Amino acid sequence: MQLDILKAKAPPLFGLDISSSSVKLVEIVDAGKGAYRVERYVIEPLPRESVVDGNINQLEAVAEAVKRGHQRLATRTKHVAMAVPTGAVITKKIIVQAGLREEDLEVQVESEANQYIPFAIEEVNLDFQVLGPSPSNPDEQEVLIAATRKEKVEDRIAVAHLAGLKPLVVDVESYAQQAALSLVIGQLPNHGLDMNIAVVDVGGNTMNVTVLRNDQSVYSREQAFGGNQLTQDIVSRYGMTLDEAENAKRSGGLPDDFEAEVLRPFMDNLSMEVQRALQFFFTSTQYNAIDHILLTGGSAVIPGVDEAVQARTQVPTSVANPFAAMQTSPRIQMKRLMLDAPSLIVACGLALRRFDPV
Numbered sequence: 001m002q003l004d005i006l007k008a009k010a011p012p013l014f015g016l017d018i019s020s021s022s023v024k025l026v027e028i029v030d031a032g033k034g035a036y037r038v039e040r041y042v043i044e045p046l047p048r049e050s051v052v053d054g055n056i057n058q059l060e061a062v063a064e065a066v067k068r069g070h071q072r073l074a075t076r077t078k079h080v081a082m083a084v085p086t087g088a089v090i091t092k093k094i095i096v097q098a099g100l101r102e103e104d105l106e107v108q109v110e111s112e113a114n115q116y117i118p119f120a121i122e123e124v125n126l127d128f129q130v131l132g133p134s135p136s137n138p139d140e141q142e143v144l145i146a147a148t149r150k151e152k153v154e155d156r157i158a159v160a161h162l163a164g165l166k167p168l169v170v171d172v173e174s175y176a177q178q179a180a181l182s183l184v185i186g187q188l189p190n191h192g193l194d195m196n197i198a199v200v201d202v203g204g205n206t207m208n209v210t211v212l213r214n215d216q217s218v219y220s221r222e223q224a225f226g227g228n229q230l231t232q233d234i235v236s237r238y239g240m241t242l243d244e245a246e247n248a249k250r251s252g253g254l255p256d257d258f259e260a261e262v263l264r265p266f267m268d269n270l271s272m273e274v275q276r277a278l279q280f281f282f283t284s285t286q287y288n289a290i291d292h293i294l295l296t297g298g299s300a301v302i303p304g305v306d307e308a309v310q311a312r313t314q315v316p317t318s319v320a321n322p323f324a325a326m327q328t329s330p331r332i333q334m335k336r337l338m339l340d341a342p343s344l345i346v347a348c349g350l351a352l353r354r355f356d357p358v
């Protein structure tokens with residue numbers, strides 16, 4: 001099978017994001033006239049600890065969840081686009097002579113890769129994409145190489161096969177995220193041009209801050225903070241089990257003092273973490289301003305979290321919805337989609353791979 005980390009492909013496929021709390025499946029179709037339509041999506045919970053930090057610890061359990069998710073998705077499409085965690089990939093731009101034949105280019109890329117990749121070449125999947133002529137010398141061209149640890153790719157492929165699916169594209173999470181977010185950023189004033197946009201992804205256990213500027217990531221940092229902390233707070237305050245707390249958090253029905261005593265402090269904490277992350281960005285880069293904050297991840301839907309972050313950081317903040325400008329199939333509940341959208345960013349970006357030029 002042809003693995004494809006950087007190159008384009010185009011048969012019908014759906015996006016499958018294997019994250020630590022759930023697997024997320026999104027199918028987007030062409031609605032004509034350049035419009036997209038969200039056809040169907042599913043979020044299928046994963047057993048705790050089955051995926052940790054992008055490592056698939058329980059292949060069978062994850063495959064079962066994917067299988068259930070695919071059944072609920074009720075699509076005919078078996079082809080999937082998946083992603084490996086950003087941290088499992090090393091990318092590097094190299095310069096090679098222009099006009100090389102494919103075989104020569106491959107040899108060149110492999111030997112260059114040997115210098116930059118810190119693990120043995122037998123342990124990585126190597127992929128490359130010609131970016132174009134070098135800006136400084138027309139006799140040279142720029143090539144982007146991506147090396148991924150084989151086991152990360154193989155685990156995902158194994159999950160897809162066990163679930164009866166056909167893996168077609170293995171992307172990188174950060175690229176998929178950016179593809180989906182470029183739809184959101186396109187709606188910002190002046191299409192976000194020359195703006196520093198902080199993407200704050202608050203998931204279950206981790207908070208990821210990436211700063212994008214003109215479609216390029218100029219900064220990225222991960223820290224241990226997320227919605228599971230809130231779940232844990234609910235557990236300890238009200239003596240619930242983890243599952244009860246998780247449920248109550250999403251569907252309400254918590255005691256009256258929840259908002260003031262548990263939720264508020266959590267949101268204050270979250271806002272403070274965001275502010276701290278921005279400070280880190282300022283001290284470690286040449287930049288000293290952030291123009292917009294986009295909140296993503298399952299914890300971004302907590303009502304009022306955008307206002308809390310904005311009040312603390314004084315930066316315009318919104319919750320990212322990559323589906324805002326898309327049509328939606330009648331089978332999709334809009335209210336539900338609004339709530340789920342921030343956690344579907346990667347799955348959405350993967351689903352968009354269907355529209356890659358061949």
Ligand SMILES: Nc1ncnc2c1ncn2[C@@H]1O[C@H](COP(=O)(O)OP(=O)(O)OP(=O)(O)O)[C@@H](O)[C@H]1O
Nearest residue numbers: 019020021022203204205206227228297298299343
């Ligand atoms: N409606 C909701 N209200 C409050 N919290 C929610 C809601 N939906 C999801 N969450 C929380 O979002 C978190 C999961 O978010 P997400 O799916 O982005 O995480 P993940 O990508 O699986 O995890 P991680 O990024 O830590 O690997 C969980 O803590 C969950 O409780």
Ligand SMILES: [Mg+2]
Nearest residue numbers: 019203204297
């Ligand atoms: Mg996540």
